[in-house]
Amino acid sequence: MNKKDMYIFSALTALIITGGLLALTSGSWPISVSHVPMIILSKLGLYNGIINDVEAAIVWDGRLPRFLVALLVGFSLGGAGTIMQGIFKNPMASPGVMGIDSGAALGAVLAIYLGLASSSLIVLPCAAIIFSILTLVVVFAIATSRGRTSISTLLLAGIALNLVLGALTSFIITLSTREFDVGRVIVNWLMGDLNNRSWEHVHIIIPTTGIALLGALFFAKDLNILMLGDETAANLGVNIKRARNWLLLFSSIETGGAIAVSGVIGFVGLVAPHIMRSLVGPDNRKLIFFSGLLAAVFIIYADLFVRLIVAVDLKVGIITSMLGGPFFLYLIVKHRKQFEYM
């Protein structure tokens, strides 16, 4: 990392820490700012003084898991977006292009509709992850012929499956309108929501983010070379098939894990890599990490805005889409000359 990268890293870290402090010290239950560090230290076994049990439960079991979920979801989506844009060599690519979002959404919506989601906190995320992995398997099966996976077929299969899964999700939503309360929960989940997140959700997303991040960083150098073109990559000794498949798998795990705990949060995976690419350059060894940090900042502050400013009924996914949508349009306008010749 050069000096500029260090500054950016410091700025992003400072933003995350500030967001964390705001998230832990603010909420409907008034808790003195000075109590929060004592609660955290006490829970970590580093402070033996007296703490208020109610405040401790709110901070440790309510606000902290919510903040960590926001952080990890952002990190996952930012990293996954960077990988997708690198593999498809397309600035418009995002974790959704493979249909993983739609697969996870269908799994979660099914779990809610069948009444399984309310039986345990684990059921909904598990259903989302299983369906996202199944989607990935189907997309790969469609795009793979004689052991070779075509990148353009992969993209097309992802788009087609996106439509099919989206239609199935819509069908379930239609069925659920008979049950007003079920329909409301489904719509909420599809909008991306971090309300009432707990340690169970953190435990679900930590391994998916951790494994996928380490895996992606391991293949980041290969991803850099893949972006030069398959022929060049092959000449430089990269096992294209292996690198690409692993990277897609890691990206899918990151996306599936994030969606499983937060619902569908759009555009973060698209926007964060773009911004960071212009700041730290195209080297994926840095970009994956920096995009994750920026996406985390984005989601943490979107959640703070929802939680502390508008308080109710606005979802994180709506905020990210409202900000990400115009950015997407900006990209289209900026690159329209390229598209004219396609």
Place this chain on the structure above:
Amino acid sequence: MTPPFLIFTGKIIQTAARHTCLIFTACCLAFSLIAGAASSAAGSDQKTVPPLEMERLKNELSFVRGKPKVEGPWPREIRYTLKTFDFKTDTFQQQAKTFVLKKKPMRIIPHAVGVAEILWAICPRERLVAFNEFAADPASSFIADKVRARGPIFKSKQTELVIGYQPDLVFTVFYSSADFKEKLTQAKIQSFDLGYFGTIESIKEQILLMGNIVGEESNARALVQRIDTKTRELKAKVPRRARPIRVLYYDEGGYVPGSSSNFTSICKIIGAVNVGAEQGIKSWSQIDYETLLKWNPDVIIVPGRSKLKELLISNKVLSYARAIKSGSVYYVPSEYLRVESQYMLLSANFLAGIIYRQSRKPL
């Protein structure tokens, strides 16, 4: 001769099989014990002692006939105020209207559960020619079994079917789809749009209005009188408390009803407080666990078919909430919570049975 290692392996398998059987039997036993305990716990949840006898009250509200009286003239012009709730602005709106009926309607279709329940009580049943699917759903309707037995039943969007029954009057509600109402108009079928049903007072107004429209004024008045009588009986049996019990209705997704909801009216009848309304919610709003803890209700009500009770009880933030600590989280069947008819009294009676059996506990 069998090799020694095979004999040894066989013994291991036999021992393992025996142990597995034992473990399996123990697991089955444990499971049945846990299941038994769980079911008895779930059962005890429903063992409420309402102030008024439930089945009798339900029957009294399901069929009401007033003193036979000479009918008013037909055609008749009905002047009324349509009160509706605007969900976008959380405000009520009122509009003076006039409705003209050429003759007494003999083929009536109610397009909402509450309307069907009211008509079931005051109108000769042979005049009700079809019912909306929700009126036949036990999770929404108190007359579901009767509606199913009688039929026919149509789905909300099956406008063609409704037209096919050739009704001379369809009762819609202000939130019925505009498309449905428009198709009725095109088919030259007279429809009447009913307004807000969220409080017992507004329900009584609607009963009188409906009685006037279908030509069953005396029955409608008798039903309103019965509601008043039973409300007085219920209130007389509800213990008087210096501080009313604060009840929170927590629905799926963390949604809580506010002041314009029927839950506020249910609570008012029995002298309880809807915490959502107390905290400024108007229609419905989503809250997080921290807010729930801050509001700290005495009793939490969750819809019957959900798993919300387990979810709330197992949450660490809520472990300090008064209702969780005192074990005052109760399932209430959905139809009691969705009620928009005279059966609101039944819901109030049911809720009183739940919350006042706790009255001896210090709250």
